[in-house]
Amino acid sequence: MSVHPTLNVVLAGVGGQGILLASEIIARAAMAAGFAVKTNELHGMAQRGGSVLAQVRYGPVVHSPLVEDGAAQVLGSLERIESLRWANYLAPDGLAVVSSQVVLPITVSSGQAKYPEDAQARIRAAFPRLLYLDAVGMATEVGNARCSNLVILGAISTGLTLPAQAWQEAIRQSVKPKFVDLNLRAFAAGAALDGQK
Amino acid sequence: MTATELLSGNEAIARGAYEAGVKVAAGYPGTPSTEILEALSEFKPEVYCEWSPNEKVALEVAIGASLTGARSMVTMKHVGLNVAADPLMTFACIGAVGGLVICVADDPGMHSSQNEQDSRHYARLARVPLFEPSDSQEARDFTALALETSERFQTPVILRTTTRVSHSRSIVAVGERSQLSKTTGFVKDPPRYVAVPVWARAMRRAVEERLPKLRAAACESAANRIEMRDPALGIVTGSVAYQYVRDIWPEASVLKLGWGYPFPDELIGRFAAQVTRLLVVEELDDFLEEHIKALGLACEGRSVIPGVGELSPTALRAARAKYEGRPAAPVHLRAENRDLPLRPPVLCPSCPHRGIFYALAQFDVVVTGDIGCYSLGVQPPLNRIDTILCMGAGVSMAQGFQKAGETKRIVGMVGDSTFFHSGMTGLLNIAYNAGSAVIIVVDNRTTAMTGHQPNPGSGQTLMGEAAPTASIEAIASACGIKRVRTVNPYELQETIRVLKESLEVNEPSVIVSRAPCPLEQGQPPGEALAINQEQCLQCLECLGLGCPALEHDEAQGLRINDLLCGGCRMCKQICPAEAISAKAAAQ
Numbered sequence: 199m200s201v202h203p204t205l206n207v208v209l210a211g212v213g214g215q216g217i218l219l220a221s222e223i224i225a226r227a228a229m230a231a232g233f234a235v236k237t238n239e240l241h242g243m244a245q246r247g248g249s250v251l252a253q254v255r256y257g258p259v260v261h262s263p264l265v266e267d268g269a270a271q272v273l274g275s276l277e278r279i280e281s282l283r284w285a286n287y288l289a290p291d292g293l294a295v296v297s298s299q300v301v302l303p304i305t306v307s308s309g310q311a312k313y314p315e316d317a318q319a320r321i322r323a324a325f326p327r328l329l330y331l332d333a334v335g336m337a338t339e340v341g342n343a344r345c346s347n348l349v350i351l352g353a354i355s356t357g358l359t360l361p362a363q364a365w366q367e368a369i370r371q372s373v374k375p376k377f378v379d380l381n382l383r384a385f386a387a388g389a390a391l392d393g394q395k
Numbered sequence: 396m397t398a399t400e401l402l403s404g405n406e407a408i409a410r411g412a413y414e415a416g417v418k419v420a421a422g423y424p425g426t427p428s429t430e431i432l433e434a435l436s437e438f439k440p441e442v443y444c445e446w447s448p449n450e451k452v453a454l455e456v457a458i459g460a461s462l463t464g465a466r467s468m469v470t471m472k473h474v475g476l477n478v479a480a481d482p483l484m485t486f487a488c489i490g491a492v493g494g495l496v497i498c499v500a501d502d503p504g505m506h507s508s509q510n511e512q513d514s515r516h517y518a519r520l521a522r523v524p525l526f527e528p529s530d531s532q533e534a535r536d537f538t539a540l541a542l543e544t545s546e547r548f549q550t551p552v553i554l555r556t557t558t559r560v561s562h563s564r565s566i567v568a569v570g571e572r573s574q575l576s577k578t579t580g581f582v583k584d585p586p587r588y589v590a591v592p593v594w595a596r597a598m599r600r601a602v603e604e605r606l607p608k609l610r611a612a613a614c615e616s617a618a619n620r621i622e623m624r625d626p627a628l629g630i631v632t633g634s635v636a637y638q639y640v641r642d643i644w645p646e647a648s649v650l651k652l653g654w655g656y657p658f659p660d661e662l663i664g665r666f667a668a669q670v671t672r673l674l675v676v677e678e679l680d681d682f683l684e685e686h687i688k689a690l691g692l693a694c695e696g697r698s699v700i701p702g703v704g705e706l707s708p709t710a711l712r713a714a715r716a717k718y719e720g721r722p723a724a725p726v727h728l729r730a731e732n733r734d735l736p737l738r739p740p741v742l743c744p745s746c747p748h749r750g751i752f753y754a755l756a757q758f759d760v761v762v763t764g765d766i767g768c769y770s771l772g773v774q775p776p777l778n779r780i781d782t783i784l785c786m787g788a789g790v791s792m793a794q795g796f797q798k799a800g801e802t803k804r805i806v807g808m809v810g811d812s813t814f815f816h817s818g819m820t821g822l823l824n825i826a827y828n829a830g831s832a833v834i835i836v837v838d839n840r841t842t843a844m845t846g847h848q849p850n851p852g853s854g855q856t857l858m859g860e861a862a863p864t865a866s867i868e869a870i871a872s873a874c875g876i877k878r879v880r881t882v883n884p885y886e887l888q889e890t891i892r893v894l895k896e897s898l899e900v901n902e903p904s905v906i907v908s909r910a911p912c913p914l915e916q917g918q919p920p921g922e923a924l925a926i927n928q929e930q931c932l933q934c935l936e937c938l939g940l941g942c943p944a945l946e947h948d949e950a951q952g953l954r955i956n957d958l959l960c961g962g963c964r965m966c967k968q969i970c971p972a973e974a975i976s977a978k979a980a981a982q
Contacts, residue, residue, distance in 0.1 A: 212738065213740070222401075222564075225401055225564060226401065229401060229566065234565075234566060235401070235564075235565065235566060236530070236563055236564065236565045237563060237564040237565075238559060238562060238563040238564075239562060240506055240558075240562065247738070247740060247741045247743070247943050248738055248739055248740035248741070249738045260565070261638040261639070261641035261642045262635075262638045262639050262641070262642045262707075262708050263530075263559060263563035263565070263635070263638065264559065264639070264707050264708055264709075265708070266642070266707075266708035266709050266712060267709040267712075267726075268727075269708075279735055279736075280738075281730075282730040282731070282732040282735060283732055283735050285729040285730035285732060286726075286728065286729050286730075288729060302946045302947075302948065303736045303737065303738040303739075304738075304739070304741045304774075304941060304943055305736045305737050305738070305739070306736050306947075306948055307938060307943070307945060307946050307947045307948070308775060308776045308938055308941060308947075309935075309938070309947070310736075310775060311736035311737065312734075312736065312948075313736055313948060314734065314735065314736075315950075320730055320731050321730070323730075323731075324729050324730035324731070325730075
């Protein structure tokens with residue numbers, strides 16, 4: 199029997215997009231599947247509209263809570279250019295799951311910087327294995343635009359090794375009872391993209 | 396079967412404190428330490444928890460509890476320990492009765508801090524034991540161990556984490572609340588508890604006599620262990636660096652120090668004798684390395700391990716190459732990202748602080764700022780803070796600027812929680828020593844930056860009880876400030892008028908800029924606004940507010956993101972074309 203490797207997931211986005219919930223669900227799904235797990239995320243100033251990064255590692259034994267450069271099997275990004283900002287975490291054969299959503303940074307609105315117009319082309323060039331999706335539109339279709347994090351998570355699940363049951367259990371543990379169905383639908387919409395990468 | 400939970404390091408410390416019978420806990424919020432006390436307060440009423448006005452007060456509260464025999468805990472970030480250093484240094488001599496643990500969370504890499512100090516030095520300075528967990532399980536376990544050690548050796552104990560220990564989550568085996576705090580009641584014993592010179596000299600000798608006993612206990616402790624693998628390389632490490640070492644040098648032997656001070660010399664010597672080469676991997680200062688070299692043992696450390704910023708597996712991979720004399724693997728930039736626009740943290744949409752910054756921008760003054768959300772006012776386009784030093788300095792430094800003869804008027808800015816923390820004493824100084832600075836207290840009724848902890852102005856305690864609301868105006872008057880004004884910062888013209896008045900008179904004054912934090916309230920101040928594109932002059936005056944809801948780029952022009960807009964109406968007030976109005980009206 200081959201030893202299960204340590205799997206690394208990096209989640210990027212903007213404060214308020216629900217990245218911390220997404221990382222918690224991955225961790226609980228890994229726990230439900232019987233793995234050791236470690237997560238890391240930055241709090242504090244990151245809550246105020248800044249870039250947010252969360253990392254999850256699971257496997258038979260996990261040491262560092264931080265993912266090494268070039269070692270993530272999956273990079274998920276809830277905002278378009280945040281995927282480029284953190285691209286170096288992704289392994290050469292890793293899967294990138296990128297929401298097409300644009301959130302303009304204050305540096306752009308105040309005229310200090312430009313939002314790259316060729317972001318989409320750069321993303322396609324950087325990530326040979328890519329799921330580039332309108333996560334906000336898909337979330338709206340299943341009931342609420344704010345569930346785009348779960349759509350992304352569903353798409354991320356296609357690059358990992360965890361059974362569907364573990365994901366469902368983790369979602370039930372992590373969201374309020376009245377939002378469970380909505381979140382399960384959003385997750386399923388993302389997971390249905392399997393094979394399109 | 397043991398119960399397990401997915402806990403952050405901070406939650407695990409709280410869990411450990413609860414299980415080990417902590418009865419009284421106090422602290423002051425500060426990233427990355429804040430969640431320890433928040434999590435511990437979930438165990439009320441068995442554990443009494445409070446947010447104290449500052450870290451010095453918090454430690455003194457915990458010390459009082461310890462002297463009755465109760466187990467106690469105090470929590471703070473690294474710079475908070477500077478504030479609490481005074482009681483620490485003397486209590487280290489008096490010594491604990493009930494176990495007392497000082498939790499201090501360092502922030503290597505300065506994710507949300509003004510400096511990168513290594514708090515391990517305080518353990519050596521005060522000659523008290525230092526525990527450093529490397530994950531959440533150890534955070535729980537070491538908390539209990541630290542309390543036991545504190546009681547056994549009658550000393551306060553420092554439990555030091557870092558951002559990556561405090562904010563990483565991993566699986567923790569938990570237990571029940573067992574060793575209940577033995578509250579004996581205070582037993583009068585002046586030579587033991589009164590630090591006047593005649594008795595303090597004896598205390599001083601006792602500290603020196605305690606040190607070798609602690610050293611011996613550290614050598615025997617389960618918190619310290621030798622993991623023998625390949626004897627060619629032995630690595631001495633601790634805290635989260637241990638976890639990185641296990642990934643980057645999986646074959647190396649390791650001396651893992653969870654109880655790092657007093658340095659376990661005998662254990663270090665034994666490990667060094669078993670390995671060919673010795674390497675010290677520690678984050679921030681060369682605290683262990685310097686001592687190991689002083690023991691006469693050859694080792695490397697700072698020569699290859701970075702001492703500035705935080706460590707990571709990536710940083711240690713490069714350090715390993717350097718240590719082995721190989722070139723580091725070239726950094727291959729996977730995506731073109733050098734020109735990406737930065738995404739710094741920013742004042743929230745409809746944040747009341749924005750109004751006071753807009754008002755300040757109308758005057759050519761020096762603004763001495765302070766620590767809190769309003770620190771973000773230093774960023775463009777607001778650009779309205781000129782200095783940031785430490786908690787309270789926004790008030791105190793203003794006096795120095797003025798007394799030195801700075802020709803511009805001086806405005807000191809401080810938040811409500813920071814005012815209660817250490818701004819009050821600076822204000823008393825300005826009144827007492829005939830200053831003339833204008834002090835603005837931006838009062839949003841909460842400690843917002845760290846996640847909305849209540850403070851003495853909030854009318855509520857950490858335990859959820861109603862509390863008296865401290866009046867900033869009354870405190871200012873009681874200090875001797877005659878000109879005290881209150882403004883609603885959402886009303887820009889009135890705010891500018893009051894500020895102008897205060898700047899024009901040659902006397903000290905206080906302006907309380909009061910409006911509750913909308914994020915804490917859970918609802919924005921109004922309905923989302925919209926721009927009537929036909930009326931808009933594209934003058935971009937409104938962008939000077941630095942509001943994230945006002946979006947502008949060349950492709951799409953100027954617009955209000957109605958998912959973000961909180962309807963605070965500041966942009967509407969400054970629009971010269973009256974192009975901004977309620978969303979329904981604009982359509």
